[in-house]
Amino acid sequence: MPSDRYAVIGHPVGHSLSPTIHARFAQQTGEDLEYSRIEPAENGFGEAATAFFSEDGRGLNVTVPFKAEARAWCDRVSDRAERAGVVNTLTLQANGWVAGDNTDGIGLVRDLTVNLDIGLAGVRILLIGAGGAARGVLEPLLGETPADILVANRTAARAEELAAEFQADGPVRGCGFDTLDHEPAFDVIINASAASLGGALPPIPAAVIARGAAVYDMMYGPRADPFLDWGRDAGAATVSDGLGMLVEQAAESFLIWRGVRPQTTAVLAALRAEQGE
Numbered sequence: 001m002p003s004d005r006y007a008v009i010g011h012p013v014g015h016s017l018s019p020t021i022h023a024r025f026a027q028q029t030g031e032d033l034e035y036s037r038i039e040p041a042e043n044g045f046g047e048a049a050t051a052f053f054s055e056d057g058r059g060l061n062v063t064v065p066f067k068a069e070a071r072a073w074c075d076r077v078s079d080r081a082e083r084a085g086v087v088n089t090l091t092l093q094a095n096g097w098v099a100g101d102n103t104d105g106i107g108l109v110r111d112l113t114v115n116l117d118i119g120l121a122g123v124r125i126l127l128i129g130a131g132g133a134a135r136g137v138l139e140p141l142l143g144e145t146p147a148d149i150l151v152a153n154r155t156a157a158r159a160e161e162l163a164a165e166f167q168a169d170g171p172v173r174g175c176g177f178d179t180l181d182h183e184p185a186f187d188v189i190i191n192a193s194a195a196s197l198g199g200a201l202p203p204i205p206a207a208v209i210a211r212g213a214a215v216y217d218m219m220y221g222p223r224a225d226p227f228l229d230w231g232r233d234a235g236a237a238t239v240s241d242g243l244g245m246l247v248e249q250a251a252e253s254f255l256i257w258r259g260v261r262p263q264t265t266a267v268l269a270a271l272r273a274e275q276g277e
């Protein structure tokens with residue numbers, strides 16, 4: 001019998017570590033599956049996803065730039081993906097429908113609280129960026145009962161609108177970068193902006209970093225270095241890129257698909273060793 005088929009779909013997707021991560025999960029748990037990459041043209045998501053599932057594909061991870069389109073395309077959406085506004089996991093259901101979910105938020109929270117041992121209850125969090133990644137993590141972050149989350153974005157209005165949407169979930173405000181000078185320092189600073197993609201640093205005053213703070217970039221690999229160096233130079237006690245978030249969101253997808261949650265510690269350590277860290 002052929003192995004169950006899964007894939008990551010994105011554009012570009014050649015760089016994706018998801019096939020490596022899921023191959024390790026499958027080996028560890030003894031699950032019989034194969035996991036590949038699909039890179040349709042930028043307007044080709046719907047056609048490629050339809051073809052994959054009609055040819056008996058079982059599940060897809062969805063990455064840039066298709067996460068919002070995936071939410072509109074699938075037959076039903078989980079509550080957390082509805083709140084997140086984007087879908088990163090598609091699963092074929094027994095009745096032939098494709099269900100959409102979002103595991104990015106829980107992936108970030110697990111990386112922070114379990115892998116990095118950063119307590120979020122009662123702390124002040126600065127979330128930089130107000131795009132899909134920031135939206136996807138707000139509800140799970142607020143679920144950890146921080147004292148306060150400030151969403152700061154290049155376009156202030158987007159941060160204010162995003163914060164307003166999540167007001168009922170906990171203490172969250174939005175602002176532009178220019179007002180950060182007047183804020184007391186933060187315990188956890190998370191870069192959810194795409195600045196690191198282009199090698200840029202968001203223009204944030206170093207005074208936002210409290211003594212002993214944690215600085216985190218959702219970007220992983222060398223492109224996270226400028227932000228993490230900035231955090232280290234400003235006195236952060238812990239700095240981390242988003243590789244752990246990537247592994248943890250993958251483990252949550254694997255759990256949805258296979259009913260078993262792989263252990264992530266060894267997989268994350270192996271990936272870091274391969275990256276020469």
Ligand SMILES: NC(=O)c1ccc[n+]([C@@H]2O[C@H](COP(=O)([O-])OP(=O)(O)OC[C@H]3O[C@@H](n4cnc5c(N)ncnc54)[C@H](OP(=O)(O)O)[C@@H]3O)[C@@H](O)[C@H]2O)c1
Pocket residue numbers: 104129130131132133134153154155158192193194195196197198200201202203218219220242243245246247249
């Ligand atoms: N580790 C993981 O598993 C994981 C998962 C999801 C996402 N991510 C990462 O998260 C990042 C954001 O993704 P996204 O989907 O949210 O992207 P997005 O929806 O395109 O949003 C981009 C955000 O970045 C801001 N931005 C872009 N360039 C900037 C710059 N030069 N300086 C300051 N702000 C800038 C934008 O501000 P404006 O509103 O002003 O345009 C916007 O808030 C990406 O680096 C992605 O790789 C990682």
